[in-house]
Amino acid sequence: MANIAAQRIKREFKEVIKSEEVAKCAIKLELVNDSFTELKGEIAGPPDTPYEGGNFVLEIKVPETYPFNPPKVRFVTKIWHPNISSVTGAICLDILKDQWAAAMTLRTVLLSLQALLSAAEPDDPQDAVVAKQYKENLEMFESTARHWTNIYAGGPDLNKDFNDKIRKLVEMGVEEHQARVALSSYNWDLERATEQLFS
Template sequence: MDAVSRRLLKELREIDREAKAHPEIVELAPESDDDLLQWKAILAGLADTPYEGGQFELSIQVPSNYPIHPPSIKFVTTICHPNIHFKTGEICLDILKTAWSPAWTLKSTLLAISLLLTNPEPSSPLNCDAANLLRCNDQLGYESLIRMYTRLYATKH
């Protein structure tokens, strides 16, 4: 077994052990038993946020030189957020690019993404419409837009 597989199996054991500690992470696991490099995650929209009630699927591609290089993570579920591309699901977050460190795990990276949902950075937008609402201090319009897209794409009807 190579070092990447050992690291990912260790992370998976930790995820299973601490499952209840992070209610925002509904699921985080490899997509299949025979491929540790392709993972699926589901983040829950937290209570008292415009994402409340939503469940957002993310696709995680782990590189063969992990944890030296960051995983590639994108939203599969359509989500409205200033730092997430509406069509591709790409996430603008420094730890997924230049600020990555091998100390990060898949779980801690997902927690950072969950934190980003409620703490957007409108100065580096991938979704200009959502960012412009924040830049104009239209919190009500911003939250209404997010709630609408969360209902449309991330809740079971």
């Protein structure tokens, strides 16, 4: 790894550790290896969003050309969000692509991601299914996102209705996550989800 990248990550790491956001438990950063090429980030779901109360883990890979190129970031925790792939966790965020600037840091990236959770951009989607639901049925989107936060990120809101529907599909032999994806994609219409799963 280029010296400047490792040196900068070292500096940034210290910066994040000391930051007030860490003190408030809003963001977290951990080293994965000694060479500062891979880190584990964590952001708290912002208040007044369906993600409130959840903790979202991020995989951060630092390229050798950092900070001249952005770090590669994806969600490890499964999340229901128009700009984040519900399958791979890939993130559609301009500053992680062409809008990256060398003066940005891991701290600003984590804060930007947190902001993205508060303000989705359905017109520039990463997950088309989620984005469609967001635009057509915001209420349904929010309860689905809340349910995913509950299941995968430790969020507080338990949705009994959704869980019952998933259990029905699981009893039919469908894998649980697969059942959740199908139901989420079809606005929790059990019949249509079943049809899609068994077609």
